Amino acid sequence: MRVVAVMNYKGGVGKTTLTANLGAVAASRGLRVLLLDLDPQTNLTFSFFSIDDWHDRLKDNRTIRQWYHGEMPGREVSLADLVVTPERVNKVLTNTDGRLDLISSHLGLIEIDLQLAARLGGTTLAESKRKYLDLHGCLRSALEDSSFSQYDLVLIDCAPNFGLVTKTAIVASEHILVPAKADYLSTLGLDYLAGNCADLVEEFNDYVNHKPGTADHRPIDPSFLGVVxxxxxxYAQEVIFTQHGYIQEVRLNSRVPVLQSTIRNSPRHFGNSGESGVPAMLRTTGKDEIVREFDKLADEFLGALALASGDRSE
Ligand SMILES: Nc1ncnc2c1ncn2[C@@H]1O[C@H](COP(=O)(O)OP(=O)(O)OP(=O)(O)O)[C@@H](O)[C@H]1O
Ligand SMILES: [Mg+2]
Incomplete structure (x- = not known):
């Protein structure tokens, strides 16, 4: 099982669209995929479930909010009990071995983030370090449960922030994928984002290495798969000049790697994201440019994770 956080604390850069479509394409290639919606905006969830369905079946007892709620995440409900199988997308996947499951989010997750942060600290240094590790490492520990070993890939759609819930996703992930727009402010923040992730890794590992109390955690080493x-x-089959310049600038001068694949702007495909419960890349017939781009991205992404079909048949 590979766990990948799709994160960027810049908003509206395509994290959710990428998570939904990349997860769907991976499932259409025969992988068992679990999507985890960690954004209180709940957009990934609503890309697969209608609002009515979410209200009737998920809102009260099957969202990630229940799991993070309480003294320590996972004490009141197990993560595995929150997994649901969205019907509309899985109907499209019937001619593959792949499937797509989801753990839904909830608007109330925004308060949970603050509550979790308030639980950090303790009366002694050892106690506060243990709480730090238990809270930051909670999602990682939960995903180690054997019920998740049935999945090839877990994709975590993070909120556009660097709050505690997002940090639990980074600690839980072996890899980080960073969607970004090719403009000045977006590219400016990429090194800063990588620096913040590196600080989190350093702090977490520092605490692990000092083994406070009874906490049982191992060091983490998430890798940046890269910026997409x-x-x-x-325009005329070429990325427009200014954007090409920003992409090159990041390729040459940034500390974060950049994937070869890019995804073009296409309101025609993504303008009504979520409405049908089936991501655009599974709805689009014929080989138009954006389908080719997503296929190429899936090749590159799954290849880097050793989940491409050639890797798996070995
Ligand atoms: N390749 C694309 N072409 C056109 N529109 C897109 C594309 N990707 C995403 N969008 C649209 O841009 C908007 C933002 O995308 P999305 O919600 O995926 O970003 P996000 O990073 O998850 O946002 P947030 O930070 O709020 O969670 C949405 O309306 C989405 O439909
Ligand atoms: Mg989003």
């Missing part, structure tokens, strides 16, 4: 440029403007 999304909503790229293409």
């Amino acid at each position: 440029f999304t909503m790229v403007q293409v």
Whole structure:
């Protein structure tokens, strides 16, 4: 099982669209995929479930909010009990071995983030370090449960922030994928984002290495798979000049790697994201440019995770 956090604390850069479509394409290639919606905006969840369905079946007892709620995440409900199988997308996947499951989010997750942060600290240094590790490492520990070993890939859609819930996702992930727009402010923040992740890793590992109390955690080493440029403007088969410049600048001068694949701006495909419960890349017939781009991205992404079909048949 590979766990990948799709994160960027810049908002509206295509994290959710990428998570939904990449997860769907991976499932259509025969992988068992679990999507985890950690954003209180609940957009990934609503990309697969209608609002009515979510209200009737999920809102009260099957969202990640229940899991994070309480003294320590996971004490009141097990993560595995929150997994649901969205019907509409899985109907499209019937001719593969792949499937797509989801753990739904909840608007109330925004308060949970603050409550979790308030639980950090303790009367002694050892106690506060143990709480730090238990809270930051909670999602990682939960995903180690054997019920998740049935999945090939877990994709975590993070909120556009660097709050405690997002940090639990980074600690739980072996890899980080960073969707970004090719503009000045978006590219400016990428090194800063990588620096913040590196600080979190260093702090977590520092606490692990000092083994406070009874906490049982191992060091983490998430790798940056890279930046995926999304909503790229293409004109006459070329990325427009200014955006090409920003992408090159990050390729040459940033500490974060950049994936070869880019995803173009296509309101025609993504303008009504979520409405049908089936991500655009599974709805689109014919080989138009954006389907080819997503296929290429899936090749690159799954290849880097050793989950491409050639890797798995070995
Ligand atoms: N390649 C694309 N072409 C056109 N529109 C897109 C594309 N990707 C995403 N969008 C649209 O851009 C908007 C933002 O995308 P999305 O919700 O995926 O970003 P996000 O990073 O998850 O946002 P947030 O930070 O709020 O969670 C949405 O309306 C989505 O439909
Ligand atoms: Mg989002």
